[in-house]
Amino acid sequence: MRTLLITGPGGAGRTTLAAATALAAARAGHRALVLSADPQDTLGTALGTPTGPRPSAVTDGLTALRPDPDGSFRDDLLALQEHAGSALDLLGADRLDGEELTPLPGAEELALLRTLRAVGEGAHGTYDTVVVDLPAAPRALALLALPEQLRRYLRRLLPPERQAARALRPVLGRLAGVPVPAASLYENAARWDARLAAARSLLDAPGTSVRLVVEPGPAAVEAVARTVLGLALHGLRLDGVVANRVLPEGGDAPWLAALRAQQHKALAEWDAAHPTHRVPHLGQDPRGLDDLVALRPAAPGPAPAPLDWPVTDARAEESRLIWTIPLPGAVRDDLGLVRRGDELVVTAGPFRRIVSLPSALRRCTVSGAGLRDGGLHVRFTPDPDLWPRTR
Numbered sequence: 001m002r003t004l005l006i007t008g009p010g011g012a013g014r015t016t017l018a019a020a021t022a023l024a025a026a027r028a029g030h031r032a033l034v035l036s037a038d039p040q041d042t043l044g045t046a047l048g049t050p051t052g053p054r055p056s057a058v059t060d061g062l063t064a065l066r067p068d069p070d071g072s073f074r075d076d077l078l079a080l081q082e083h084a085g086s087a088l089d090l091l092g093a094d095r096l097d098g099e100e101l102t103p104l105p106g107a108e109e110l111a112l113l114r115t116l117r118a119v120g121e122g123a124h125g126t127y128d129t130v131v132v133d134l135p136a137a138p139r140a141l142a143l144l145a146l147p148e149q150l151r152r153y154l155r156r157l158l159p160p161e162r163q164a165a166r167a168l169r170p171v172l173g174r175l176a177g178v179p180v181p182a183a184s185l186y187e188n189a190a191r192w193d194a195r196l197a198a199a200r201s202l203l204d205a206p207g208t209s210v211r212l213v214v215e216p217g218p219a220a221v222e223a224v225a226r227t228v229l230g231l232a233l234h235g236l237r238l239d240g241v242v243a244n245r246v247l248p249e250g251g252d253a254p255w256l257a258a259l260r261a262q263q264h265k266a267l268a269e270w271d272a273a274h275p276t277h278r279v280p281h282l283g284q285d286p287r288g289l290d291d292l293v294a295l296r297p298a299a300p301g302p303a304p305a306p307l308d309w310p311v312t313d314a315r316a317e318e319s320r321l322i323w324t325i326p327l328p329g330a331v332r333d334d335l336g337l338v339r340r341g342d343e344l345v346v347t348a349g350p351f352r353r354i355v356s357l358p359s360a361l362r363r364c365t366v367s368g369a370g371l372r373d374g375g376l377h378v379r380f381t382p383d384p385d386l387w388p389r390t391r
Contacts, residue, residue: 001120001207002030003130004239004300007140008213009223013244017213017279018133019046019064020292024299025129026061033063033119036133037112041066043133048288055124059289065124067111109135109143113199120202129300137212137223141230141351144210147199148234152354154196158189209239209303216243216263216270224270225329230351232326237304240275242297243267247281273328311358321380323361328374335376339366346376 022034036043053068336347364380
């Protein structure tokens, strides 16, 4: 399955281009699905037909789906309340009724992530191409990083190793004088861990990549550079840049010539760094399938190669290992690096990721780092007390 995640700065036309891209895939003979989490149904406006929480056919080969964040949030919270019932009773907490629950900020994105995982498992049908209309870039990056982060939190709070002590729980409960977490709590933790792992696996799948939709201009150049850096840090592949609302050549108005010059400068920078596709300005907001076809979007092609974080063995020359983390466009002053146990906390500009060290590097100490050629090269020196000795 080819999965194309579309994001970009706010107001650049992400939803319209997501709809147009899915339509282009359908017209090319693919079974295509387009997803959006926007509660205002801007997807339905672009397609010319309302969308909702059930898959709806738009035209031959194209289906649209917009998750219901209210229902997803209510079901998840009630299920959590049910599984934590003994702890809530111990605290004397009152139970919540489903009728009084309203979704919290971020519920739309969580519902979208949950739906995307269900689509990957075939719960909403079988598709060749799935186009996902993500929120604006900062929120989209936070959403895409969420499965990995939540899985780490879950494993810290309820380590899987503790499940081995199930038989001792009654004894521990009597000794401590307080209830010990029931087996159902660990079973549900394992279930959520599997769901989060499936969501992250879909993001890491060979057919998944991110496409940025931007309107050419000085601010967009900075936004693209910042988003590309965040994607690389989180191990997400960039499919390319879609330059939306590109002005036609011609016209003598000075303001139009100045605006066109700004667009040309931005396009030249993107052409040099990324696969870039131009979408013309129609002179109106696209509405309906005919306008989407007129945009001539790039249909999803093969996904780019996976991002590699290689570990290089340089011990023969310098008695060290080097772990290279690709960070295109990173600035040295905006980088941070901290080791915590078997994890490395990497900060690049406004983004931060906590990654587990490869097994070989866990037996080493960090001896330095350097930024060059678009990558952060972290140097590790084998710890004599932990590294296997040679005869």
